[in-house]
Amino acid sequence: MARxxxxxxxxxxGYVDHDRMAPDETLxxxxxxxxxATPHALYGRRIYDLMTYGxxxxxxxxxxxxxxxxxxxxxxxxxxxxxxxxxxxxxSLISSxxxxxxxxxxxxxxxxxxxxxxxxxxxxxxxxxxxEYRLVYHPIALGTGRPLFLGPRPPMTLTASDRIGAQxxxxxxxxx
Numbered sequence: 437m438a439r440x441x442x443x444x445x446x447x448x449x450g451y452v453d454h455d456r457m458a459p460d461e462t463l464x465x466x467x468x469x470x471x472x473a474t475p476h477a478l479y480g481r482r483i484y485d486l487m488t489y490g491x492x493x494x495x496x497x498x499x500x501x502x503x504x505x506x507x508x509x510x511x512x513x514x515x516x517x518x519x520x521x522x523x524x525x526x527x528s529l530i531s532s533x534x535x536x537x538x539x540x541x542x543x544x545x546x547x548x549x550x551x552x553x554x555x556x557x558x559x560x561x562x563x564x565x566x567x568e569y570r571l572v573y574h575p576i577a578l579g580t581g582r583p584l585f586l587g588p589r590p591p592m593t594l595t596a597s598d599r600i601g602a603q604x605x606x607x608x609x610x611x612x
Contacts, residue, residue, distance in 0.1 A: 438545035440478070441568045442557050443470060444584060448573060451581035452554050454486055457574040462601030464500055466572075471507040476545060478538070478560075480553020481517035484527075487552075491524050514541065516556050535563060554582045561589055569609040572600065 445457050459467060471477075479487065490505035497505075513527040516534055523529045530537050541549070542565055551560060560566050569592065571584070592609035599605050 438476070438542050438547060438549045439567045440542060440549050440551050440560060440565050441474075441570055442552070442561075442566055443550045443570045443572075444552060444554075444557070445572045445574060446584050447576050447578040447581075449577040449579065450583050450585065451578040452584050453578055453581045454483075456578060456581075457576060460601050460603070461500065463572070463604050464504070466600045466606070468500065468504045468507060470550070470570075471504065471511060474548050474550045475511060476547065476549040477511045477513045478541070478549050478551045478556070479513060479515050480556035481515065481520055482555075483553040484513070484515045484517070484520075484523070488524060511550075514538075516553075534559070538565060539563070554584060554586070557584070558586045564590070567611055568595075569611075570606060571609070572604050572606045575603045 444452055445454060445459070446452060447457060487508060490508040493502060493505060509526060511526070513523070514530055515523045515527055516530045516538070518531055520529060520531070538560065551557060551566065557566070591612040593612050594607060595610050596608040597605060598608075
């Protein structure tokens with residue numbers, strides 16, 4: 437059975453906005469290692485759209501961007517969307533019977549599956565499918581945007597806290 441792990445960047449006040457929380461070099465290397473170590477990813481449509489920049493190498497990229505893109509392309513991705521009609525290479529679209537399909541993935545896969553996307557995360561959490569939250573907090577209060585949590589969550593236990601670079605901290609919580 438797979439372990440579903442929410443891996444997200446979050447502001448101090450609980451919002452997710454990847455345009456306003458760009459990682460520094462150390463944090464970017466952290467995310468490269470996470471993606472390299474995780475064979476599967478489950479995305480909501482908005483975060484998948486954001487991540488597709490990694491499908492094609494760009495001439496102005498440095499080594500870190502190439503490393504991230506190579507790791508991202510190697511992951512098999514499932515994308516939950518009611519609006520997309522197709523997804524890129526090494527990706528599968530889930531557009532109907534989401535709950536049953538995601539439950540089947542959890543039962544059939546082994547290892548870790550990274551889960552990203554606030555709307556998707558809310559559904560999977562409501563269905564009791566999230567095993568762990570790996571939240572990378574940035575030293576910024578956004579005040580608006582998409583909140584990571586849209587209501588009460590199950591009890592969690594802090595299992596790790598790691599400083600990443602000069603400003604970010606990763607808190608890891610197991611769902612109790």
